[in-house]
Amino acid sequence: MTATRPVPDTASGLLLRPWRATDAAALAAAHRDDAMRRWLTDPLDDEAGARRWIDEQRTAAERGERFSFAVLEETGELAGQVVLREIRPGAPTAEVGYWTAAPARGRRVAPRALEALTGWAFTVLDGLTALELTHQESNRASCRVAERCRYALDRVLAPWPPRYPGPGHVHVRHRDG
Incomplete structure (x- = not known):
């Protein structure tokens, strides 16, 4: 798979596009939300960190x-992020993740964006048969998003402190699911 493949463009009123350097301020602001920081494994602390992170995403996509x-709303405001990761050429599985910015919560941004990403991944990744979604067991909102998007609970993970202090869930969606 190459980075020249088309990216998801719209999902029920949302725009999904690669991160840009001009997103750094909005990205850093989103990461200041205490509720979101609770679930993130690597929160960003400032605009400089956000710019570095955006550069890392571009490099990873090129590879x-x-x-x-x-994930942007029709107004152009940052609503969240979706990611396809753990990609290996020809591998049958990859992983998805997401977060929703505080001002966009409660509007089903995560499920709409995740559906768009899921469809795109199954279209462009040769050999992909399943996508995994992992979250902390106590993150009930992520569990609801997974279920809404037909990612079935597959297994429970043991805690792995300090990165994952509590048990986790792995949800899986199969290409035909």
Whole structure:
């Protein structure tokens, strides 16, 4: 897979596009939300960190290893992120992830964006048969998003402190699911 493949463009009123350097301020602001920081494994602390992170996403996409998309509302405001990661050529599985910015919560941004990313991944990744979605067991909102998007609970993970202090869930969606 190459980074020249088309990216998801719209999902029920959302725009999914690769991150841009001009997104750094909005990205850093989103990461200041205490509720979101609770679930993130690597929160960003400032605009400089956000710019570095955006550069890392571009490099990973160029290598075909990870595709991270800013999720924008029709107004152009940052609503969240979706990511396709753990990509290995010809591998049957990859992983998805997402977050929703505080001002966009409660509007089903995550499920709409995840559906768009899921469809795109199954279209462009040769040999992909399943996508995995992992979250902390106590993150009930992520569980609801997974279920809404037909990612079935597959297994429970043991805690792995300090990165994952509590048990986790792995949900899986199969290409035919």
